[in-house]
Amino acid sequence: MESLADFPVEQILKGAKHAIENSEYLPTLNRMIECCQAGLVELGLPAPHDAYVEACQAPSPKSAQAWSHPAVYLAGRDSEWFFLANNEERLTWPVFRSHYQRYCAAVLRGESLTIPAPEALEKHAPEPLSNDEQLAALKELRESSGL
Structure with missing residues (x-):
């Protein structure tokens, strides 16, 4: 039981x-x-090994991908992406399966799983150089490259 x-x-x-x-x-x-x-x-949960393959093949940034179910992403994250990408399946599959089963059990209990939003990049627009600064930078570039 x-x-x-x-x-x-x-x-x-x-x-x-x-x-x-x-x-x-x-x-x-x-x-x-x-x-x-x-x-x-x-x-809506994929079979465990299908979820494993999906997690291993997902490109970065992981949280921005279209996952078949949030449990796949969360199990991959908990298994550590670097570990999944850099080790053999005989080592990574049991770790992923354990995490995935835990999230599947949570879904079966009625819990709602969510994927955290990807971190936003800083948004700052650099101010353009003045004409004199542009000419000075160009002169410096020419001198450093030998032109």
Whole structure:
């Protein structure tokens, strides 16, 4: 029961019904977890490995990308983008999967996940140089380049 504690009762019942209807034998715990996770698709959550691939392939800035679900971004962020990009899947997949399952469980409990807005760049318009300053800068550039 502890292994299924992250899933709401409704999700467990749906998973059990699916497993019983599609199996000749009673489902194992692993099969029950798989069936419960299948219900994630109904909530817009991608399959765990699909989410992992999406997180690994997303360009920067990460928070500005169009994510299939905020849980994918948050799991990638918690797994650390540098770690995901610079290590083998055998090392990164278990870390990402753990974070992703935690966020999926939060979504199943009815929590709303959001992606933080990307940080804005400073906006300052430099003042143009006067004609005399432009000529002095041009002269300096010519001298430094040997022209």
